[in-house]
Amino acid sequence: MTVNVVMNEQKPVTGIKLTEQQQRARRARSIAIAVSLGVLVVLFYIVTLVKGPGVLIRPL
Amino acid sequence: MSVTLARAEPSIASVGDYIELMKPRVMSLVVFTAFVGLLIAPGHVHPVIGLTALLCIAVGAGAAGALNMWYDADIDARMTRTAARPIPAGRLLPGEALAFGLTLAIGAVVVLGLLVNAVAAALLAVTIAFYVVVYTMWLKRTTPLNIVIGGAAGALPPLIGWTAATGSVAIEPVLLFLIIFFWTPPHFWALSLYRTEDYARAGIPMLPVVAGDQETRRQILLYTLVLAPLGAAPWILGYAGLAYGVVALVTGSAMIALALRVHVERHGHVASKQLFGFSILYLFLLFAMLLVDRMSAGLFGHLAA
Numbered sequence: 001m002t003v004n005v006v007m008n009e010q011k012p013v014t015g016i017k018l019t020e021q022q023q024r025a026r027r028a029r030s031i032a033i034a035v036s037l038g039v040l041v042v043l044f045y046i047v048t049l050v051k052g053p054g055v056l057i058r059p060l
Numbered sequence: 061m062s063v064t065l066a067r068a069e070p071s072i073a074s075v076g077d078y079i080e081l082m083k084p085r086v087m088s089l090v091v092f093t094a095f096v097g098l099l100i101a102p103g104h105v106h107p108v109i110g111l112t113a114l115l116c117i118a119v120g121a122g123a124a125g126a127l128n129m130w131y132d133a134d135i136d137a138r139m140t141r142t143a144a145r146p147i148p149a150g151r152l153l154p155g156e157a158l159a160f161g162l163t164l165a166i167g168a169v170v171v172l173g174l175l176v177n178a179v180a181a182a183l184l185a186v187t188i189a190f191y192v193v194v195y196t197m198w199l200k201r202t203t204p205l206n207i208v209i210g211g212a213a214g215a216l217p218p219l220i221g222w223t224a225a226t227g228s229v230a231i232e233p234v235l236l237f238l239i240i241f242f243w244t245p246p247h248f249w250a251l252s253l254y255r256t257e258d259y260a261r262a263g264i265p266m267l268p269v270v271a272g273d274q275e276t277r278r279q280i281l282l283y284t285l286v287l288a289p290l291g292a293a294p295w296i297l298g299y300a301g302l303a304y305g306v307v308a309l310v311t312g313s314a315m316i317a318l319a320l321r322v323h324v325e326r327h328g329h330v331a332s333k334q335l336f337g338f339s340i341l342y343l344f345l346l347f348a349m350l351l352v353d354r355m356s357a358g359l360f361g362h363l364a365a
Contacts, residue, residue, distance in 0.1 A: 022070045032075045040171075043112060047175045050108045 073156060077146040081129055081157055082122030082164075089343075090121040090217045093240065096347045097221025097233050100354045105225040109176055113224035116172035117217060119164050120184045124191040124213070126161030130154050131196050138262040141255065161192075172224070180224040187216040201263070204270040211244030212237075218347075232299050235290070236347075242287040243343050246280045246319060250336040253277070253322070254329035277323045280335070284319035288312030291346055301357065304349040311342045 018026065094117045098110055105113075129136065129147055137148035146152035165188050173181030195210030203209075215237045222233035252259055252266040253276055259266040268276040291312045295305030318338055321331035 016070055018070055022072055025072050025074050026070070028075050029071075029073070029078075032078070043115070043171075044175070046108055047112060050106055 073152040077151050081126040083125030087121045091118045094217040094221035096351050097218030098225050101222045101225035113176045116168045120168035123161045123164035124188045126157050127192045128196045130157040135262045139258045176224050177227045183220045187213050204265050204267040207248045208245050215240035239290050245283045247339040249276050249280050250332045253332040281319045281323045284315050288316050300353045304353045307349045
């Protein structure tokens, strides 16, 4: 059995189409958010190592 | 009747615009003074916890800057000095700045509370709220005392640094608070003397706009006369050594001499520009000397032991 897939059929673009500048800016912002979240994860990991497993069990 | 719903254009804001929103120059001074507060505190703080505290304080300061730029976008657009900021320049929407500022503010306070301690987190929250609500939303547009009272927000970071290390407040960091508190008016009034037209155009009741040039010069001198002895107080009260005392006395005398020149100058802005520039160096030197003093005391203590 063969399945024919039409590869070059293009769907009409709906909604907002980003310009190249907008795409570049969005990509840079996404990377910055990812890096920030990564730093936060690493920070919590290291502080957990420093404070020990009972990191949240202490007098405030 | 037809209603047209305006749809916002997709954002073109760059990462740099968001960084600019956090006022990195102000942030660097905040981090430096908080760092000094953290290091001169008694006892030992783990470097990771200390760095975490500084990171949270930096992000909290950035959040306050972003929320300030969100609220003050109309004023910023009318002033030459601030017209190129991301919102008035059209690179960032006010809503984006508001969301960014709130996210950072809540994040910084929560992380500081979870990883360092609740007292420092509470102080950071108070600082951000004071700067945004009391200074930006209320005082800045209503009274010439805006930077006097609002200056408290900028003076709190060493106290936050100290509490991050100790979990409590003491006289020593309160002294640092007072130094920055009394430093702020002469510093900003010296700037406002040669930016009076800018402030007047934006409708901000800075002292030279409301009370005039001469009264501002007099107030600068009065505040500097309080500031200089306060700068030397850590040495007088025995919290810092002789080296700090000498630097505080010499630079404090220079501050008074410059403030006197501003008072005598009457016209022109040479002296006020000099005072503005030197005031930054003055504050930096005081805090740097506290740091040197504490580090050298620790080193000598180590060698003696």
